[in-house]
Amino acid sequence: MDSRRVLPGGTVLNPMTDLAASSARDEASASRAPAPLRPVRAAVAGLDRLGVAHVSVLSAIPDCELVGFCDPRRAARTSLRGIGHLAPGFADLPKLLARTHPDVVIVSSAEAARGPMARLALEAGASVLAERPMARTAEEAAGLADLAAERGLKLAGAHALAFEPVFVRAHAAIAAGAVGAPRHVRSSMFASRVFSAQQSARFDPALVSGGVVSQMASDLLFLLLWSFGQPLQVRATWNRIYGGVEDELHGMMTLASGLEVGFDSSWSVPGYPQPATVVELEGDNGKLLVSNDALELDLVGPRGGWPAGHTRVRDAELPQLARFDLDGESPYLMDAAFLEWATGGSEPPNTGAAALRVQRTVEALYASARQGGATVPVGA
Amino acid sequence: MKRGFQAPRLLLGAESLNGLVRASRDRALEVMARYREPESLAVTMSKALDAGAEGVLAGPSPALSAALAELKRPVPIFALLPGIPDFERHELGLGAEDLLERRWRRAALPLRMRLSLESLMRIPPPGHGDFVSRVPVLLELEAAALRVRDLRAVILSAPLTDLALAAGNRRFFQRLTRSMRRRFRAGAGFESRNLGLLLRRLREWEVRPDLVLGPVNPVGLMMKPSPAELLEELRTTEIPVIARELRAGGIVPLADGVRYALEHRAHGVAPDLVDLDDVAAELRRLFATTPA
Numbered sequence: 001m002d003s004r005r006v007l008p009g010g011t012v013l014n015p016m017t018d019l020a021a022s023s024a025r026d027e028a029s030a031s032r033a034p035a036p037l038r039p040v041r042a043a044v045a046g047l048d049r050l051g052v053a054h055v056s057v058l059s060a061i062p063d064c065e066l067v068g069f070c071d072p073r074r075a076a077r078t079s080l081r082g083i084g085h086l087a088p089g090f091a092d093l094p095k096l097l098a099r100t101h102p103d104v105v106i107v108s109s110a111e112a113a114r115g116p117m118a119r120l121a122l123e124a125g126a127s128v129l130a131e132r133p134m135a136r137t138a139e140e141a142a143g144l145a146d147l148a149a150e151r152g153l154k155l156a157g158a159h160a161l162a163f164e165p166v167f168v169r170a171h172a173a174i175a176a177g178a179v180g181a182p183r184h185v186r187s188s189m190f191a192s193r194v195f196s197a198q199q200s201a202r203f204d205p206a207l208v209s210g211g212v213v214s215q216m217a218s219d220l221l222f223l224l225l226w227s228f229g230q231p232l233q234v235r236a237t238w239n240r241i242y243g244g245v246e247d248e249l250h251g252m253m254t255l256a257s258g259l260e261v262g263f264d265s266s267w268s269v270p271g272y273p274q275p276a277t278v279v280e281l282e283g284d285n286g287k288l289l290v291s292n293d294a295l296e297l298d299l300v301g302p303r304g305g306w307p308a309g310h311t312r313v314r315d316a317e318l319p320q321l322a323r324f325d326l327d328g329e330s331p332y333l334m335d336a337a338f339l340e341w342a343t344g345g346s347e348p349p350n351t352g353a354a355a356l357r358v359q360r361t362v363e364a365l366y367a368s369a370r371q372g373g374a375t376v377p378v379g380a
Numbered sequence: 381m382k383r384g385f386q387a388p389r390l391l392l393g394a395e396s397l398n399g400l401v402r403a404s405r406d407r408a409l410e411v412m413a414r415y416r417e418p419e420s421l422a423v424t425m426s427k428a429l430d431a432g433a434e435g436v437l438a439g440p441s442p443a444l445s446a447a448l449a450e451l452k453r454p455v456p457i458f459a460l461l462p463g464i465p466d467f468e469r470h471e472l473g474l475g476a477e478d479l480l481e482r483r484w485r486r487a488a489l490p491l492r493m494r495l496s497l498e499s500l501m502r503i504p505p506p507g508h509g510d511f512v513s514r515v516p517v518l519l520e521l522e523a524a525a526l527r528v529r530d531l532r533a534v535i536l537s538a539p540l541t542d543l544a545l546a547a548g549n550r551r552f553f554q555r556l557t558r559s560m561r562r563r564f565r566a567g568a569g570f571e572s573r574n575l576g577l578l579l580r581r582l583r584e585w586e587v588r589p590d591l592v593l594g595p596v597n598p599v600g601l602m603m604k605p606s607p608a609e610l611l612e613e614l615r616t617t618e619i620p621v622i623a624r625e626l627r628a629g630g631i632v633p634l635a636d637g638v639r640y641a642l643e644h645r646a647h648g649v650a651p652d653l654v655d656l657d658d659v660a661a662e663l664r665r666l667f668a669t670t671p672a
Contacts, residue, residue, distance in 0.1 A: 056546035060577075060605075079477050082511040084549025276405055293404040316402070316601050316629030323605035325573040326542055 033321040033332075034348075036339040039063045043102035043126075045093050045117050046109030047071040047080055050131055050158075053326055054106045055085055057335045060324030064339055068100040071109070093117050097124040104342050106335070107131065108158075111208045115140040118155070122147045127154035127342040129335070132218050134352065136209050138359040138379060145352045154342045157355025161219035161277065162226060162348075163330040163337065165318035170279065170290035171349075174227045176304030178297060179283030185228065188264040189220040191275040195268060200243030211245030213362055217265035220277050222358050224253070224261055226349055227279075230357045231255050231364075233377045238369040241268055251365045253378075263365075385533070385567040387591045387620030390667055391458055392428040392659070393652035394438035397421075398463055402602065402629045403654045411654045418446030424653070425455050427660035432667025435532050437593075437622075437650045439463025440525045454530040460537045460571060460593075461522040480514055483521040491524050512552050515540060516559045523564060533567030534560045535593060541570045545578055550585045557589045567591060571624075573602060576610030579617045588619060593650065595625035598632055598640040611644055620647035627655045638666055 042064050044054050051071070058066050070090040071077055077089035090096040097105075097120065105121035107114050107130040115135030118128045122144065134157045135141040148155035161167055173179070194200050194212075203211055213221070225231075231253035238246040248266040255261065274292075281288040286299035294314045302308050322332035337348040360379045368376040395401055396411045403411075415421040421443055425436055435456030438444050440463045448455060462479055484492065519534060536556065544552045553570070560568035567590035572578040575594025582589070596614070600607030602625050614621060623646035626637030634656070638649050649666070656662045 052543070056543055059546045059548070060574075075477070079511075082514075083543050084511065084547030084552060271409060272405075273408075274405070291405075314629065314631055316599065316631050320601060324542075324546065324577070325602060325604050326546070 031319070033323055034337040034340040034345070035061065036063045036336075037343040037345050039065065040104055040339050040343050041065050041067045041100070041102045042104045042106065042339065043067055043096055043100055044069045044106045044108060045071075045096070045121070046107060046113070046131075047073070047076040048108060048110070051106075051108035052080060052083075053331055054108055054335060055080060056326050057324060057331050058106070059085070060332065061336050061339060062323075067102050068096045070096040093120050097121065097126070102126050104129070104339060106158075106338075107134075112136055115144065118144050119147060122151060122153055122155070125151065125153070127338075129156045129158055129338045130355075131158045132222075132355060133157075133209055133214055133359050133362070134355055135359075138356060138363050141352075141356050141359050145356050148352055154338070155352030156338050156341070156348060156350045157222075157352060157358070158334060159219050159222040159350045159355060159358070160330040160334050162222055162350050163333040164292070164315070165320060165329060166290060166292065166295050166313070166315035167223055167277075169313060169318055170288065170295045171223070171227050173288060173295065173297065173304065173306060174281065176306075178285065178299060178304040178306040179281055179288045180285035180303065182228065182259050182281055182283045184262075184282045185224070185259065185279065186262040186264075187220055187224060187277075187279045189217040189275060189277045190265070190269045190272045191216065191267045192270055192272040193267040194242055194247055197242050200241075200245065200247070203243065203245045205244035208245065210362065210366055211240075211243075211249075212247055212265050212267045213249050213365060214245075216267055216275065217249070217263075218358050218362055220265065220279075221263065221361055222350065222354070223277075223279065224263065225357055225361065226354065228259065228261060229255055231261065231361060231378050233375050234361065234364045234368055235373050235375045236263075236365040236368040237373045238366075246366075246369065249365060249369060251368070253361070385590045387567070387647050388434035388458065388532075388622065389648040390433050390663065391435055391437040391622065391648065391650040392425065392433045392663065393624065393650045393655075394421075394425075394436055394441075394444060395460065396652050396654040397441045397443045398439055401652055401654045402625055404630060407630065407654055415443055415447075415653065418443060418450050421447035422450035424659050426451060426453065428663050429453075429455065431660045431663035433663055435530075437535075439537065440522055445525075445527055448528060455528070456530045456532045457526065457528040458533045458535060458567075458569075459523060459526055459528070459531060460535050461519050461526075462537060462540065463522065477514070480518045480521070483518060483525075487521050487524065491521070511544060511549070512555050515552075515556060516563060519560065520563060531564060531566050533569050533590060534564045535569035535571050535591070536560075538571045538573045538594075541572045541578065542574055545572060545574060545581060548581070550581075550587070553582065553585065553587045553589075557587060561590075569593060569622075574604040575621070576603065576605050576613050579610075579613035579619065579621070582619060583613070583617065591620045591622055591647070593622045593624055596621070596623035596641040596644065596646050597626055597628040597637045599628040601625060601628040601631075614645045617645075622646065622648045622650050624650050624652070626651055634662060635665070635669070638669070 105126045236251035239248040241247040247268040251263040253261045322329040364378040437458045439460040569591040571593040595602035603610045623641035
């Protein structure tokens with residue numbers, strides 16, 4: 001059967017969009033949007049930008065009832081109510097938990113409060129999706145993972161990039177062995193965000209765990225660890241251009257197989273009005289390059305369902321299954337996938353254990369940078 | 381419906397000047413570089429109008445203001461407000477409050493004095509969080525920054541529309557529609573990245589803005605909640621819909637995207653600068669195929 005999609009006017013979409021190999025789970029998730037398996041009561045703790053986005057997205061997910069939100073700032077609560085959300089608002093999480101009994105809490109508070117809030121929610125019997133980093137230290141995050149496991153609850157870290165269709169498809173291609181055993185991996189995440197001390201001042205080293213890597217490029221680290229595994233050791237250098245946290249970090253990670261994975265990140269580069277992520281992989285069967293725009297493969301021979309030669313799949317050609325778009329596909333897909341997991345569905349990639357591995361890697365990169373690029377083992 | 385307002389069939393979109401487009405990074409940067417000089421944008425807008433475009437769909441940007449100042453002829457503007465460049469979006473909280481505070485600080489003194497006087501009478505103070513009352517103030521500050529001679533419509537941009545839409549805030553849409561018409565003496569519209577849901581809610585609420593804007597293309601890209609549900613709403617809506625994202629991120633020829641949108645009952649189309657190489661020639665061809 002001819003699998004090409006022909007549009008009005010005769011345009012033929014890339015046939016590999018539908019032919020590309022994926023795992024069984026990826027195939028299933030490519031055909032439907034994730035959704036809770038039963039009605040679920042959700043709450044949001046912390047109403048900064050991301051918290052308000054979570055509230056909006058949760059409101060659009062079928063079978064999800066937003067039962068409450070909390071933030072110590074009265075103005076933040078009234079602002080959300082002014083937008084039109086009628087769920088009760090609370091100044092603190094204990095009151096919210098006691099009065100609304102949510103099944104799920106999304107923790108998007110300031111970084112210093114995330115760990116304690118996630119712990120409170122877990123202790124109250126709610127599953128937790130926490131913004132990244134889940135806590136100020138990997139040790140604190142590990143405590144959360146242990147608590148969730150002990151209580152039989154779900155814990156996840158909000159690594160939204162793992163839900164972007166083009167990166168999901170790239171992961172599937174790597175997992176299917178399309179490029180064969182990896183020889184070299186390079187990656188980068190750049191954005192044009194911080195160009196002054198005033199902008200950098202929003203990230204006070206006393207209150208946050210770090211700068212560009214912790215706040216932004218940990219999403220790229222998540223993709224790398226998802227596809228290639230956790231590194232054994234890392235080395236890194238950084239630049240603090242505008243303030244107390246790093247604005248750029250260049251790292252090299254070594255895996256147990258000996259594979260070296262390069263990692264560049266900066267939020268102080270002109271020309272990136274939208275963050276740009278790139279991963280390049282060379283294996284014994286060819287090359288793979290994935291960016292926010294497209295996935296490209298150049299293969300020596302057909303493998304894993306991908307043909308020999310050059311294949312390009314643009315992000316826009318991939319299924320876009322979110323039922324509500326607030327800043328792209330991934331916020332909806334991430335929240336809905338978590339609700340599905342919390343109600344007995346399949347496990348998403350961004351489990352608490354996976355997010356914890358990322359946080360440990362970030363800490364190792366920072367330790368190396370502090371030591372001028374020394375090789376540092378990644379904590380287990 | 382505002383009396384006398386005619387929803388356009390063909391607009392030139394200029395949102396790419398703010399970096400807010402669904403296109404490859406290379407293409408987006410190319411377009412921003414091409415129109416960095418105001419003369420270049422001014423000539424393009426003038427040619428677009430000669431080619432049949434009924435106006436320019438744009439948010440405030442230094443490039444647009446400079447280009448409009450270059451031109452002697454008035455350019456009908458369909459203002460997409462507030463304009464929030466990508467670099468600014470990440471610094472601000474979602475909603476109107478942070479943005480309003482920032483725009484207030486940079487507004488001219490006479491405008492601030494006038495709005496302050498009005499606020500004493502009917503606008504709740506900062507921190508009250510009343511979206512319904514404060515968004516019109518924000519729009520007024522933004523519109524003043526545009527400095528246009530021919531303002532045809534004010535269209536609430538997707539980031540704020542979709543926040544209120546997610547909250548199911550019927551009162552917001554009702555009151556803002558009236559407020560935009562009254563304050564600007566222009567058409568009132570909403571842009572959304574969730575066009576199917578917006579059309580459904582507006583139908584259920586019996587709210588009738590003068591136009592709405594959102595993605596329509598043959599691939600179904602960004603057509604929410606699903607392409608089928610959006611097409612069904614398009615089939616029955618009485619609100620003029622101006623289709624955007626016609627090229628679906630660059631994978632569909634513009635002519636195909638336009639044909640598809642019009643066949644599915646979009647009232648008009650608004651290709652963006654990023655969708656066009658030879659703006660005048662391509663718009664002329666589209667104008668020839670766009671029903672009057």
